[in-house]
Amino acid sequence: MSTTTKPTVTPPASVLTQRRLPRWAPAATALGAVVAGIGIGAGAGLTSEIQWGLIAALLFVGALHVLSTRVEGSRKAKDRLATSLVWVCFILAVIPLVSLLEYTIRKGAKVLDGYFLTHSMNGVATIEPGGGVYHSLLGTLEQVALATLISAPIGLLTAIYLVEYGRGPLAKAVTFFVDVMTGIPSIVAGLFVLSFWIIWLDFSFSGFAGSMALSILMMPVVVRSTEEMLKLVPNELREASLALGVPKWRTILKVVLPTAVGGIVTGLMLAVARITGETAPVLLLVYGAATINTNPFDGAQDSLPLYIFQQWKNGNEPSYDRAWAAALVLIALVMALNLLARGVARWKAPKPGH
Structure with a gap:
């Protein structure tokens, strides 16, 4: 029995290769x-x-x-x-x-040094060089920390309700108001706290008043970012936990939240970075101070955005230099928060094979 071999036909070079x-x-x-x-x-x-x-x-x-x-x-x-x-x-x-x-x-960089970071403007004339930003940096850190302590639990619990429990008119109403709060201008949040906390309840200007306004701006960002992260958790994990007889609240606490913790922390850090540079609420509520005030609940404080605004408003060369140095400190702070968020997201990201 003989076999015939078909000849191999080589396609033209133009079919195999293309000019690039x-x-x-x-x-x-x-x-x-x-x-x-x-x-x-x-x-x-x-x-x-x-x-x-x-x-x-x-x-x-x-x-x-x-x-x-x-x-x-x-x-x-x-x-x-x-x-x-x-x-x-x-x-x-x-x-x-x-x-x-x-x-x-x-x-x-003209005036940014160790002295600038460790001293306040107490006793320094606005037309003279010198002074520092320590009181403003301390006020910003305290106000942002208080706003985070207010917003993070409320935003996290709201997102859990919307994803895990939210059904019916109440969930729709909460979603609607979260969407509305996302677009609220910062000056409106400041005016609301000013009228309610300072004018109506007769409390004084303080860092805590500014923190309440910042928390209003921060809360919808936390809710939205946490909600999206919780939706990414596979339903199979919830079903497997519930099938073993684990209560729903414990499933959320032990399964859902640990799975989404990387994205939740990232969204929280980005929300913190978003409110760190807000000027209008602190301008209305914190009031500004040239001295160091470590108590955010009593008396006027300062913050980095307010310090930049006030120094630039002075209209002289030493104040301009201090304003630029404070702006550089604020940019470095926001950049550090964003890098921290990226680091947490990479650290908590699912690893191959796990």
Whole structure:
């Protein structure tokens, strides 16, 4: 019995291979677009670097699309066009942030030292150099801590109710009011606490009054972030626990919350970072003080956003330097909170094989 071997037909090389731009083509195109943008902007008499950058961005997108169309075809060119637009938008978004950070560091580094971080403005004239931000930093930490102590339990319990128990008109009403509170301007929260706590109940200005306003702003963020994390917990875990006869409250406490704790803590830290820079509530309720007040429940306190506002309002060079240094401290504090949130999320993220 003889076997016949069919000849192997090799497809044309054009079917197996496709012409592609070299890997260095996008970078070279970007460099050429930057040079051309500077040349066109300078030749046209444009003095703004922003205008030069926009011209370079348009030249980069257009030139890369044309090159890709000629070499790789229209389908790949569309993909390159979308990718280049994403990169251009990303750079346009990052440049203002980087320039703001660079400018703040350059201006704030003039007076930012150990003395500035460990002294207050007590006895320092506004037109003279010196003084520090210790009283404001202490006030911010205490006010944010109190706001967190108020908001975290209420927000966590509200989210648990909405996810695990919430059914019917009450749950819909709670969801509606949480959505409304998410969009409340900070000045409105400050005015509410001012009218209720200080004018009606006749309490004095204090750090605690500012903390109550900050907690109003923080609470809906905590509820929403916790609610989304609890929804991501697989129902199979709840059902397995309930099938073993574990009560629902214990299932939530021992199964659901430990599973979602990474996301919950991350959302909480981001909410803390969101309220740390609020100015309007502390301007109305904390009132500001040049001395160190370690008791947030008695007497006026200061905070970093309020300190920046007051120093800039003084309108002289030493006050401007102190304002920039305090802004740098505030940015560093918010950045540290965001990095802490990312670290907790990575630490508590599910590990492969577990």
